[in-house]
Amino acid sequence: MANSVAFIVVLLAALGFFVFSSIRLVKLVSLGKAGNRLDATGTRIKNVLVVALGQSKLLREPFAGLMHFFIFWGFVILLSAILEAIVQGVVPGVTLELLGPLFPPLAVLQETMGILVVLACLLGLARWWLFPPKRYFGPEISAHVRFDATLILLVILTIIVSMLGSYAARMGISGHPADARFISARFAGLFGDPHQARIWDMVFWWVHLIAVLGFLNYLPYSKHLHILTSIPNVFFASLKPRGELAKLDLEDENAEKFGAEDIRDLTWKQLLDGFTCTDCGRCTSVCPAHQTGKALSPRKIIMNIRERTSELAPCLLRGTEDQHQDVAAHRLLGHYVTDEELWACTSCRACMEECPVMIEHVPAIMDMRRFLVLSESRFPPELTATYKNLETNYTPWAFSHESRADWAKGLDVRTMAEAGDGVDVLYWVGCAGSYDQRYQKVARAMVKLMHAAGIRFAILGTEEKCNGDLARRSGNEYLAQMLMTENVATLNKYKFKRILATCPHCYNTLKNEYPQFGGHYQVTLHTAFLDELMQSGKLRVGQQAHGKVVFHDPCYAGRYNGIYDAPRRSLAACGANLVEMRHARDKGFCCGAGGGRMFMEETVGKRVNIERTEEALLLNPQTIASACPFCMTMLTDGVKAKDADEKVQVRDVAEILADALL
Ligand code: SF4
Ligand code: SF4
Numbered sequence: 154m155a156n157s158v159a160f161i162v163v164l165l166a167a168l169g170f171f172v173f174s175s176i177r178l179v180k181l182v183s184l185g186k187a188g189n190r191l192d193a194t195g196t197r198i199k200n201v202l203v204v205a206l207g208q209s210k211l212l213r214e215p216f217a218g219l220m221h222f223f224i225f226w227g228f229v230i231l232l233s234a235i236l237e238a239i240v241q242g243v244v245p246g247v248t249l250e251l252l253g254p255l256f257p258p259l260a261v262l263q264e265t266m267g268i269l270v271v272l273a274c275l276l277g278l279a280r281w282w283l284f285p286p287k288r289y290f291g292p293e294i295s296a297h298v299r300f301d302a303t304l305i306l307l308v309i310l311t312i313i314v315s316m317l318g319s320y321a322a323r324m325g326i327s328g329h330p331a332d333a334r335f336i337s338a339r340f341a342g343l344f345g346d347p348h349q350a351r352i353w354d355m356v357f358w359w360v361h362l363i364a365v366l367g368f369l370n371y372l373p374y375s376k377h378l379h380i381l382t383s384i385p386n387v388f389f390a391s392l393k394p395r396g397e398l399a400k401l402d403l404e405d406e407n408a409e410k411f412g413a414e415d416i417r418d419l420t421w422k423q424l425l426d427g428f429t430c431t432d433c434g435r436c437t438s439v440c441p442a443h444q445t446g447k448a449l450s451p452r453k454i455i456m457n458i459r460e461r462t463s464e465l466a467p468c469l470l471r472g473t474e475d476q477h478q479d480v481a482a483h484r485l486l487g488h489y490v491t492d493e494e495l496w497a498c499t500s501c502r503a504c505m506e507e508c509p510v511m512i513e514h515v516p517a518i519m520d521m522r523r524f525l526v527l528s529e530s531r532f533p534p535e536l537t538a539t540y541k542n543l544e545t546n547y548t549p550w551a552f553s554h555e556s557r558a559d560w561a562k563g564l565d566v567r568t569m570a571e572a573g574d575g576v577d578v579l580y581w582v583g584c585a586g587s588y589d590q591r592y593q594k595v596a597r598a599m600v601k602l603m604h605a606a607g608i609r610f611a612i613l614g615t616e617e618k619c620n621g622d623l624a625r626r627s628g629n630e631y632l633a634q635m636l637m638t639e640n641v642a643t644l645n646k647y648k649f650k651r652i653l654a655t656c657p658h659c660y661n662t663l664k665n666e667y668p669q670f671g672g673h674y675q676v677t678l679h680t681a682f683l684d685e686l687m688q689s690g691k692l693r694v695g696q697q698a699h700g701k702v703v704f705h706d707p708c709y710a711g712r713y714n715g716i717y718d719a720p721r722r723s724l725a726a727c728g729a730n731l732v733e734m735r736h737a738r739d740k741g742f743c744c745g746a747g748g749g750r751m752f753m754e755e756t757v758g759k760r761v762n763i764e765r766t767e768e769a770l771l772l773n774p775q776t777i778a779s780a781c782p783f784c785m786t787m788l789t790d791g792v793k794a795k796d797a798d799e800k801v802q803v804r805d806v807a808e809i810l811a812d813a814l815l
Contacts, residue, residue: 156355160242160362167366174373175381178428181466185421190389197388200511205387210509214435217280220273224309227270234263234316235365238358260333267313268336274310278303298432301376308371311364319357325350379431383510386429389422390511395502396661396713398519400669401527401630411630412524415484416462417469419520426512427459436504436514441743441765442497446758449497451504451514457489458517486521495521496533499761500626500748501708506739522628536627539752543632547618548584549752558614560586560593564600568614575648578603578610581663583656584619585782591789592655592782598811599655599679605814606691610653616643622658625666627749634670637662641672651675653682655807657709657716657781658747664714678710680780680806684719687726687810694813696728700775703732704806705765705788706741707781720780720806727813732772742768746783766791770801777803 203209208225212218237249250256281302320337324330326347330338344350372380379386401411413419436451437443443450464483468474474481483489495518504514525531539549546554558568560582569579580603586596603610618636625633644652644667652674654660664676677685686692702724710716717738724731736742745761755761766788769777777788789803 157243157245163363163366164239164242167370171369171373174370177470178373178378178382180470181462182421182424182428184417184462184466184469185419185424186417188420188422190391190422193392196392197390200390201384201388204390204509204511205384208509210507210511213507220276220280223266223269223273224277227266227273227313228309230262230266231270231313231316233259234267235312235361238316238319238361238365241358242362257333260331261335264317264334264336267317270313271310274306274313277306281306298376304371305368305375305377308364308368312361312368315357315361315364319354319361322350322354322357326354376432379429379510382425382429383431386425387511389425391422391513391516394665395505396709397665397669398516398625400634400666401523403631403634410524411527412522412628413517413520414486414524414528416458416465418524419458419485419517423458423513423517423520424462426517427455427457427462429510430455430459430512431510432456433509435507435509436512439503439507439740441499441501441503441745441761444742445745445761445764447494447497448491448757449494451518454490454494454514454517455512457485461485461489486524490521492525492531493757495525496753497750497757498748499708499743499745499750501743502712503708503741503743506712519626519628522626523630524628526628527630532628533753535753536629536749539627539749540624540629540632543619543624543636547636548588549619549623550584550588552588554615554618557587557617558582558612560588560596561600561612561614564597565604566600567611569611569616569647569649570614572611572647576609576611577650578608579644579647579649579652580610580612581620581652581654581659582612582617583654583659583782585785586655587617589782589786592785592805595655595782595785595805595807598805598807599653601811602683602686602692602807602814606686608686608691611649613643618643620659620662621666622662623749623752625662626747627752637667637670637672641667641670644672644674651677653677653679655679655780655782655805657707657714658783661709661713678714678716678780680710680720680723681716683807683810684723687723692810693815694727694810695815697813699724699727699729699809701732701773702729702776702778702809703734703769703772703774704737705734705744705769705777705779705784706738707779707784708741708743708747710780711741712739720778723806723810724778727810729776729778729809732774734768734772736768744779744781744784744787746787751783751786760791760794762787762791763794766795766797770795770797774801776809777801778806778809779803780806 208218208222211221233249240247249259252259281299317337320334321340322344324338324341325344330341344353372378416424434452440449440451464480468477468480498518500515502515542549542551546552582596585592618640620640621633621636624636652663654663654676657678660676660678663674667674704721704724706717721731742765743761744765779785779788785803785805792798792801792803
């Protein structure tokens with residue numbers, strides 16, 4: 154009786170403190186801006202099943218993923234044992250044997266998972282102390298991460314060992330080892346006579362429950378907070394197209410500033426991201442900027458959001474901001490995150506692809522860039538000329554707008570205005586296809602292929618303007634919206650079945666962002682279009698001797714829009730001996746040009762394009778194939794810098810197919 158009373162007091166105190174911590178956490182997160190994440194509940198539940206419960210993203214790293222998988226599922230199954238122990242504290246003598254025929258299989262499962270969790274914890278401890286993964290020990294990861302992980306693993310070990318010990322002691326009391334408890338039964342004889350076994354049972358039971366309740370209350374204040382927040386975070390993850398950045402309401406007369414300077418400018422989901430980060434470093438380990446020595450670490454950005462929320466939010470909740478001048482003077486941007494970090498991002502999305510709890514790094518980085526550009530006019534000086542060109546020439550370069558369609562002279566290409574009653578395909582040439590001498594060859598190859606396939610197509614000519622991706626992803630939302638709105642007005646004048654783009658950035662923006670401005674179109678990337686023409690027999694190519702070919706996945710074709718197989722099928726169809734780089738498909742490594750980086754200086758660390766080119770050259774290819782004008786420029790520069798341009802060609806898939814036409 155005294156034992157039960159003592160336990161109920163401990164239980165209520167522990168649960169009370171846990172509820173207090175949880176409410177505090179919800180209040181902190183609620184300080185963020187509103188945002189609806191309750192649509193399409195079915196898809197959200199599916200994400201939870203696959204990503205959170207199925208641990209699909211963690212399993213991208215098989216060793217660490219499997220360890221985590223066993224610990225997670227082991228813990229879920231062992232919750233039944235924990236509940237049993239809690240109920241016994243209130244109603245002594247109740248056991249899971251009440252479940253009748255369900256008890257033996259459950260007991261076997263508990264014992265099996267118990268021993269697997271013990272093994273996983275021991276392996277986890279060995280990993281942290283003997284062979285830690287590099288991603289945890291970059292210059293910015295401190296010893297507290299290892300301390301926290303060690304503490305958590307030791308507490309989990311204590312919970313499981315005390316559970317098995319308690320079962321063993323109980324069998325020592327009864328003298329009848331249960332077959333289903335095939336592990337604990339082996340230790341039943343260790344506890345001496347029934348009286349001593351009873352004392353051991355009591356000790357194990359208290360240790361077990363104090364460890365469980367302590368664990369529960371430590372979680373809200375530890376890096377393992379994700380145990381509580383990751384399922385909600387996955388549930389609330391964005392369901393919008395991956396390549397769609399949110400539209401900023403520039404008409405909002407009440408807005409004191411545009412973009413995000415501090416945590417109050419972020420949404421509640423972005424604050425929840427901060428509290429869900431496991432500090433695992435997977436995002437930073439794949440970040441091309443970080444890998445080449447830039448200041449940027451996506452892990453740090455997310456942890457900074459958490460640190461700043463933890464610093465400012467309690468003052469806001471208590472209304473004591475004025476009494477903490479230092480806290481009030483800080484901002485997320487400036488005190489925690491620097492301009493240099495933000496401008497290093499290529500928007501490649503590798504971080505988001507890897508994050509096991511679906512944290513959204515890129516929108517947070519872009520929101521802060523928007524603040525820098527729109528509210529502070531603070532951006533790399535190189536962008537001044539780029540923005541000026543975009544405003545006056547509708548292209549990032551200093552070419553006259555009137556010459557936009559000159560590349561097509563003599564190619565029998567009509568403009569939409571000339572086509573009159575509409576076409577099947579509106580070919581969106583893009584700025585590179587229009588002006589960049591190297592990429593004009595790709596535009597011409599595309600025309601040759603479409604003529605060969607008998608496609609009824611036309612271009613906008615001088616009615617086409619930059620799609621707005623560069624302006625938007627470099628934070629200049631005002632300029633981006635201007636270009637997007639004008640292009641939509643032009644496109645909506647004409648009749649066509651779909652838009653074809655030879656640039657993944659144009660493709661992504663037209664497809665995923667133009668609907669924000671009333672432009673709803675069927676948009677196809679050229680690699681997918683060419684694959685379709687070949688599959689339907691409209692295009693026929695011969696097998697040519699291309700030698701070894703490596704395909705570099707453009708981020709905005711691959712990770713953002715899932716186009717991986719089409720270009721590979723086309724290359725294989727014309728005889729390429731395709732070999733894959735270590736970083737391929739959704740693990741692809743950026744060329745370094747996205748997010749406006751193409752138009753900014755790269756003076757810190759190694760150049761991203763050199764890193765990528767070196768990876769390609771390791772395979773001794775004759776051709777590096779790709780499907781993006783930015784990748785084309787960056788890889789061509791890389792090959793030249795490595796003095797390999799005599800041996801290695803950088804070509805677009807369309808060029809290779811045009812040469813192989815039968
Ligand atoms: S989007 Fe790419 S460059 Fe930017 S933080 Fe993520 S991984 Fe790094
Ligand atoms: S943001 Fe995601 S991948 Fe990066 S450290 Fe946090 S949990 Fe890991």
